[in-house]
Amino acid sequence: MSDKEIQSDKKMISENDLLSETKAETKAEMDTISKQILELQEKSELTKSEKRRLSRLQKKVESLEAQQEEEKEQYHRDIYYMKEAIRQAKKAAVLNEVPIGCVIVKDDVIISRGYNRRNTDHSTLSHAEISAIRKASQKLNDWRLEDCTLYVTLEPCQMCAGAIVQARIKRVVVGSMNPKAGCAGSVLNILQMKEFNHQVELVTGIGKEECSDLLKVFFRKLR
Amino acid sequence: MSDKEIQSDKKMISENDLLSETKAETKAEMDTISKQILELQEKSELTKSEKRRLSRLQKKVESLEAQQEEEKEQYHRDIYYMKEAIRQAKKAAVLNEVPIGCVIVKDDVIISRGYNRRNTDHSTLSHAEISAIRKASQKLNDWRLEDCTLYVTLEPCQMCAGAIVQARIKRVVVGSMNPKAGCAGSVLNILQMKEFNHQVELVTGIGKEECSDLLKVFFRKLR
Numbered sequence: 469m470s471d472k473e474i475q476s477d478k479k480m481i482s483e484n485d486l487l488s489e490t491k492a493e494t495k496a497e498m499d500t501i502s503k504q505i506l507e508l509q510e511k512s513e514l515t516k517s518e519k520r521r522l523s524r525l526q527k528k529v530e531s532l533e534a535q536q537e538e539e540k541e542q543y544h545r546d547i548y549y550m551k552e553a554i555r556q557a558k559k560a561a562v563l564n565e566v567p568i569g570c571v572i573v574k575d576d577v578i579i580s581r582g583y584n585r586r587n588t589d590h591s592t593l594s595h596a597e598i599s600a601i602r603k604a605s606q607k608l609n610d611w612r613l614e615d616c617t618l619y620v621t622l623e624p625c626q627m628c629a630g631a632i633v634q635a636r637i638k639r640v641v642v643g644s645m646n647p648k649a650g651c652a653g654s655v656l657n658i659l660q661m662k663e664f665n666h667q668v669e670l671v672t673g674i675g676k677e678e679c680s681d682l683l684k685v686f687f688r689k690l691r
Numbered sequence: 692m693s694d695k696e697i698q699s700d701k702k703m704i705s706e707n708d709l710l711s712e713t714k715a716e717t718k719a720e721m722d723t724i725s726k727q728i729l730e731l732q733e734k735s736e737l738t739k740s741e742k743r744r745l746s747r748l749q750k751k752v753e754s755l756e757a758q759q760e761e762e763k764e765q766y767h768r769d770i771y772y773m774k775e776a777i778r779q780a781k782k783a784a785v786l787n788e789v790p791i792g793c794v795i796v797k798d799d800v801i802i803s804r805g806y807n808r809r810n811t812d813h814s815t816l817s818h819a820e821i822s823a824i825r826k827a828s829q830k831l832n833d834w835r836l837e838d839c840t841l842y843v844t845l846e847p848c849q850m851c852a853g854a855i856v857q858a859r860i861k862r863v864v865v866g867s868m869n870p871k872a873g874c875a876g877s878v879l880n881i882l883q884m885k886e887f888n889h890q891v892e893l894v895t896g897i898g899k900e901e902c903s904d905l906l907k908v909f910f911r912k913l914r
Contacts, residue, residue, distance in 0.1 A: 591825060591829070592857045611810070630881075649887065661878070
């Protein structure tokens with residue numbers, strides 16, 4: 469990675485106030501158990517049952533440490549792929565299209581990319597997510613994208629959120645939210661409705677500053 | 692039209708218990724005004740003001756008659772185009788795909804057709820409505836399908852309903868409803884949410900018996 473890229477990476481992480489490298493629940497559990505261990509260790513002598521308990525707790529700590537390690541890795545992978553989605557969004561901006569970009573990842577490999585080309589293509593189906601879903605299905609030769617993660621710089625609209633559920637995408641990572649029209653939690657949360665036959669794992673706010681800055685700059689130029 | 696077609700036309704109209712050729716509200720208004728006219732006509736002599744009122748009511752009846760005539764024409768056009776959508780659905784059945792068909796109409800001309808080819812194309816974007824929307828945009832060279840009516844044999848899913856709103860389609864006519872997954876009134880009504888920047892005129896139940904019979908026969912064969 470170049471210096472500039474590392475700079476941008478740091479910006480994306482530090483400005484993200486909603487997320488941290490590890491999950492809050494995992495941290496909280498770790499804190500509770502560490503406290504229990506400390507209490508036991510402070511005693512001058514331990515009963516047999518206390519010794520067994522201490523050993524159990526120490527094993528639990530090890531497993532939580534491994535989990536946090538995974539969460540960290542996941543977080544940095546998410547930042548990495550969101551940067552790829554942002555790269556796609558910039559292609560849209562070059563065409564004077566609203567800068568929204570998307571990549572779909574399977575087994576830690578990008579299998580398709582897309583960016584908004586609605587005006588260029590004269591088609592409402594040229595949203596970033598729909599283009600990426602179309603290409604991913606072509607690549608996998610399957611309408612089911614079950615083990616895929618979709619990264620998108622802006623919260624999906626009702627059509628794209630619907631397509632994500634229809635394609636049974638496993639996980640969606642969103643950059644900035646779209647309070648007026650987004651359907652991954654803002655107006656609706658189509659991705660996680662229990663009424664439908666598929667629900668999506670959802671992470672929001674990854675790289676949100678950089679994603680929304682792109683949009684702000686674009687709309688400022690328009691005025 | 693052949694005898695068989697007329698037969699099917701009659702079946703579609705007579706079995707449709709939700710709809711009639713003219714709207715219930717128009718009929719109700721007509722009844723009220725006709726009663727008022729009758730009351731005035733039964734009087735032996737009318738004052739000047741009553742005469743003026745009678746004339747106004749008679750003009751209103753004429754305008755309601757014209758409106759009912761339009762509603763009748765619209766109803767028969769809807770039946771006609773739904774039959775075209777059913778023809779598309781039958782193409783899907785031939786490919787062993789769930790039989791769902793769609794046509795898009797502008798200025799009383801069919802501008803695009805589509806039918807479900809999800810398994811054949813290995814793409815979730817090959818729903819009948821999405822295919823028809825894609826072709827309509829190609830034809831009009833515009834992502835906006837503002838003066839179009841979309842006819843579809845089954846209530847649209849979340850993706851297709853979303854695409855209809857995104858394409859700003861004016862009017863949607865649905866055959867049979869899909870209580871478990873439909874998004875034009877069953878699970879959600881994405882077509883008419885005031886939160887979005889476009890709402891669609893919606894008519895449901897046109898040709899619903901024939902549309903749902905197609906599906907029943909298809910799923911019976913599968914078992």
